[in-house]
Amino acid sequence: MLATIRLLLVDDHPVMRAGLANLLASEPGFDVAGQATDGLQGVRLWQELRPDVCLLDITMQGIDGIETLRRIRAADPTARVVMLTSSEAPEDLAQAVAAGALGYVTKNVEHDELVQAIRSAHAGRPVISSDMQLVAAQGSPAAPSPAARLTPREEEVLDLLREGFTNNEIGRLLGISTRTAKAHVAAVIEKLDVVDRTQAVARGYELGLLRTSTSRYPRLRP
DSSP states (O other): OOOOEEEEEEOSOHHHHHHHHHHHHTSTTEEEEEEESSHHHHHHHHHHHOOSEEEEOSSOSSSOHHHHHHHHHHHOTTOOEEEEESOOOHHHHHHHHHTTOSEEEETTOOHHHHHHHHHHHHTTOOEEOHHHHHHHHHSOOOOOOGGGOOOHHHHHHHHHHHTTOOHHHHHHHHTSOHHHHHHHHHHHHHHTTOSSHHHHHHHHHHTTSOOOSOOSSOOOOO
16 A cells, blocks of 8 residues: 655645646555645745645745745755746756755656656655756756766666666666665765765756656666
8 A cells, every 4th residue: 555645735726736636645555644835835835834845836826836835845854845837947956956855847848747746745755847958958058077977887876766776776786785885976976076976966957967758778677
């Protein structure tokens, strides 16, 4: 049986929010614990309800979604927040990830992909919707600095980070020890000048290091 995932929806568009609530409430294992009409209410409800995952719009009246995200993360650094937005701007993706978003999904996403994104975020895996992966890959970022040039092995590791694999799983897939896999992950994070795996994945798309949503590796089974 799937564990119940308690959700907080933050969106100032009532029709969108109501439709999303109805859609997710009908999904097995999901419980819409709260709905907020703006960022301030979203921060307050996060503190009161402590949901498992928050779906947060970017463009809202009052404080926007990025600032709302910052305040939620300031109140709870473990908060798992997925931006659910109509914005396909690479700069919004970059700002969201920098502010601590675990995921970025556009509102034209298919139902199944949204459900999977929520489950991935609940499991602590970073997630970027397929359309945003293409936007980031097709962008025109500045050329990477020498420090951002990854070795072929580090590029493999970055690809596996995009898939949400743990250090142990990366080691098993690449035929190396968990300790070596951890060292490669640390090197990727340092070279890309980011602070965690989620930001490394987003930076990878910005730099054109990740260009496809198709995994080259099978999902490991327990």
